Amino acid sequence: MHITKTAFILFFMAVSLATHSSYGQSDELQIIPKPANVVVKEGIFTLNNRTGIAYDETFQVSAGFLRNYITSGSSIDLNGKASIHFIKETALPNPESYILDIEPSQIKIMASTDKGAFYAVQTLRQLLPPSFENGTCEKNDVAIPAMYIEDSPEFPYRGMHLDVCRHMFSIDNIKTYIDAIAMLKFNTFHWHLTDDQGWRIEIKKYPNLQKVAAYRTETLIGHYNTEPQQFDGKRYGGYYTQEQIKDIVAYAQSRHVTVIPEIEMPGHAQAAISAYPELGCTGKKIDAATKWGVFDDIFCPKDATFEFLQDVLDEVLELFPSEYIHIGGDEAPKTRWEACQHCQTLIKNKGLKDEHELQSYFITRIEKYLNSKGRQIIGWDEILEGGLAPNATVMSWRGTNGAVEAAKLNHNVIMTPNSHLYFDYYQFDGDGEPLAIGGYIPLEKVYNLNPIPDGLTEEQAGYVLGAQANLWTEYIPTFDQVTYMVFPRILALSEVIWRNPKNKNYNEFAARVENFQNRLDVLGINYANHLNTITGSMSPNGFVLKTPILNKDIYYTLDGNLPQIHSKKYTAPIPIMGNTHIKAAVFEDNKQVSSVFSQSINHHKAFGAKITLNPLPHKTYSGSGAEGMVNGISGSSSRYGDKEWIGYSGEDVEIVIDLGKKTKINTIETRFYHAPGQWIYAPKSVEIGFNGSSSKTVTLHPTDDLMANLKIDLKKTKSRFIFIKVPNFGIIPEGKQGAGHRAWTFIDEIIVN
Ligand code: TNX
Numbered sequence: 001m002h003i004t005k006t007a008f009i010l011f012f013m014a015v016s017l018a019t020h021s022s023y024g025q026s027d028e029l030q031i032i033p034k035p036a037n038v039v040v041k042e043g044i045f046t047l048n049n050r051t052g053i054a055y056d057e058t059f060q061v062s063a064g065f066l067r068n069y070i071t072s073g074s075s076i077d078l079n080g081k082a083s084i085h086f087i088k089e090t091a092l093p094n095p096e097s098y099i100l101d102i103e104p105s106q107i108k109i110m111a112s113t114d115k116g117a118f119y120a121v122q123t124l125r126q127l128l129p130p131s132f133e134n135g136t137c138e139k140n141d142v143a144i145p146a147m148y149i150e151d152s153p154e155f156p157y158r159g160m161h162l163d164v165c166r167h168m169f170s171i172d173n174i175k176t177y178i179d180a181i182a183m184l185k186f187n188t189f190h191w192h193l194t195d196d197q198g199w200r201i202e203i204k205k206y207p208n209l210q211k212v213a214a215y216r217t218e219t220l221i222g223h224y225n226t227e228p229q230q231f232d233g234k235r236y237g238g239y240y241t242q243e244q245i246k247d248i249v250a251y252a253q254s255r256h257v258t259v260i261p262e263i264e265m266p267g268h269a270q271a272a273i274s275a276y277p278e279l280g281c282t283g284k285k286i287d288a289a290t291k292w293g294v295f296d297d298i299f300c301p302k303d304a305t306f307e308f309l310q311d312v313l314d315e316v317l318e319l320f321p322s323e324y325i326h327i328g329g330d331e332a333p334k335t336r337w338e339a340c341q342h343c344q345t346l347i348k349n350k351g352l353k354d355e356h357e358l359q360s361y362f363i364t365r366i367e368k369y370l371n372s373k374g375r376q377i378i379g380w381d382e383i384l385e386g387g388l389a390p391n392a393t394v395m396s397w398r399g400t401n402g403a404v405e406a407a408k409l410n411h412n413v414i415m416t417p418n419s420h421l422y423f424d425y426y427q428f429d430g431d432g433e434p435l436a437i438g439g440y441i442p443l444e445k446v447y448n449l450n451p452i453p454d455g456l457t458e459e460q461a462g463y464v465l466g467a468q469a470n471l472w473t474e475y476i477p478t479f480d481q482v483t484y485m486v487f488p489r490i491l492a493l494s495e496v497i498w499r500n501p502k503n504k505n506y507n508e509f510a511a512r513v514e515n516f517q518n519r520l521d522v523l524g525i526n527y528a529n530h531l532n533t534i535t536g537s538m539s540p541n542g543f544v545l546k547t548p549i550l551n552k553d554i555y556y557t558l559d560g561n562l563p564q565i566h567s568k569k570y571t572a573p574i575p576i577m578g579n580t581h582i583k584a585a586v587f588e589d590n591k592q593v594s595s596v597f598s599q600s601i602n603h604h605k606a607f608g609a610k611i612t613l614n615p616l617p618h619k620t621y622s623g624s625g626a627e628g629m630v631n632g633i634s635g636s637s638s639r640y641g642d643k644e645w646i647g648y649s650g651e652d653v654e655i656v657i658d659l660g661k662k663t664k665i666n667t668i669e670t671r672f673y674h675a676p677g678q679w680i681y682a683p684k685s686v687e688i689g690f691n692g693s694s695s696k697t698v699t700l701h702p703t704d705d706l707m708a709n710l711k712i713d714l715k716k717t718k719s720r721f722i723f724i725k726v727p728n729f730g731i732i733p734e735g736k737q738g739a740g741h742r743a744w745t746f747i748d749e750i751i752v753n
Helices: 005-020 057-073 114-126 130-134 171-183 207-213 242-253 270-275 303-319 341-349 355-372 401-408 443-447 479-486 489-499 506-523 626-630
Strands: 037-047 051-054 081-088 098-102 107-111 142-151 157-163 188-192 258-265 324-328 376-380 393-396 413-415 464-469 535-539 542-546 553-557 580-588 597-601 610-614 646-649 653-673 685-690 693-699 707-726 744-747
Touching: 051 057, 057 081, 057 107, 057 114, 057 130, 098 114, 107 114, 114 142, 114 171, 130 506, 157 171, 157 489, 171 188, 171 242, 171 479, 207 270, 242 258, 242 303, 258 303, 258 355, 303 324, 303 355, 324 355, 341 355, 355 376, 393 401, 401 413, 443 489, 443 506, 464 489, 479 489, 489 506, 535 597, 542 580, 542 597, 610 626, 693 707
Parallel strands: 051 081, 081 107, 157 188, 157 464, 188 258, 258 324, 324 376, 376 393, 393 413, 413 464
Antiparallel strands: 037 142, 098 107, 098 142, 535 542, 553 580, 580 597, 610 653, 646 744, 653 707, 653 744, 685 693, 685 707
């Protein structure tokens, strides 16, 4: 069949208009990521021993995958007459597009490339029972509803990252990871292979990388912020041999996944320097890092260092055919370069302004080398500082500013903002989660991401190649925990980058996630499940209880007792008239299927008062807005990213609370988050004022549980207004994470009694 592209699209629109109206939400197709266009047709195709596959060599990988999936998933042998046809169709939007046309008599998979057909196969896979995943399908006739799907990705770069330096995972684990991402139509695996805590790629020319840099003497136990820090006393490490790496690259290719290796420079290089101290500026012997963070010993820009890096890259290029090589570039403190004679002379001789321009010189020199070998570099957004290397692609991780800046400079960007795509952050703000680095990125937040950042013209938006979630593994020692952090958030990301839907419906998506869990169960993939979890929020009408999937039965109590099936059923917001404690749970068939939601609401004197914040909080940490500061609900003691804390990046804040009338005030209380590891500092002091009397300054003392508590006793001050000035902590001191940047301020509920 050969039709022009326009004719094809017109034809398709006609079909979809004709049938779309009958296709309601209740019979939503259970496919993730959701295909762009689906038309359900009459009848079913039956997969059985009369079925066979026909394809030519264009479709070897995709057809081979389907054959293997069906024959190893069931007793169906596919030796029948060909009724699944792979057909080359060039009139499609791009090489990854496909058509999957299921009719009662045959299935047609149409694409211009094997890659497109591979995605058709992944869609078809999700139309088969999950039991195919582990070979336990016992049916001889498997019904597939007839439908016509035309599907195409929004973004050409769809990535998942994995850090194997902080913790390492087996070759089989890496393959499972690649399988999982290919199933969801991702096309890139970003493999973070070198860092301060371990060098994980065999480089034959430098045996000490294997002998020394691959190991650390011990590892931090528990959270970085828990003082005193403790260590396990156990040597940890290992590396992937070049044979193993070839195996992984080939495995990924057979799933149309490109592996992009990351070799970090000039920072995060402590392990390499532990093996070859001359690569650092001081030449002193150091060890691979045993805890997390940002370290001063970085590669020194000497000719010998560049020679080393070029040798390393030569071996890397042999192993990885990817167009892109990731060269890191993040978090490189300039302390050593400032004190290094060689670096200072280099700055002078090259006419550079400072150490940032020296970093740019470093990256540009490596870029030139890689460009000369026909490759392109990707770097973290710090490579913008001191001037961007001419052809570099920027991976924007510190929010989206880096992306905006790079796109405006006509450079390609990949979105990995730590506001939405850091899967090492917590995904739930209740108890029972495994220890994580911090942060809070629930499923819904990932689902609501728009990979195109604000502030770009349409043309500039064209530089956004796509998005990627990062999985840093400081706090992730096992592969079960890797998949727990990744699933289900990867499902939301797959939908966002495959489709970037305009009209999002989180509840509908959550229902598909619940269905997808059946597949994960059969695959034996450990995942987080918070779909039955109740969340609460204050509204003008009272307290609202919700679950991600609609129409679940929620029962609640206000007397402190555990909710039961005989408790009050939730139907409308619960009015709050005084101090209240709500406990709630979801019940299905008389059985409790959620954990107990529990929320105290403090009906203090400023509850529901008029409040203004100047300036407004940072848009990533805006909590529940100004009203959320007096909604009776305190923030979590361990998650500053929840919807009760508000955060400011470097700014001073002024808060005005209007109690409506002159009110007797005895105490004012609040909390400031204090987690120096995350650049968050409580202010040194706070000023509190009232109308008609002079203001008071209160000094703050952070405790070791990440907080600074403010409580001021006023002995019956009378005032209608309360003025609170919260100055920013200021510049983060040397030796701390984020040194030289302004600190973040996080503020909790303001409680007035
Ligand atoms: C920052 S993201 C890092 C990593 C850490 C991560 C933890 C980036 C380019 N650098 O080294 O593992 O934060 O979330």
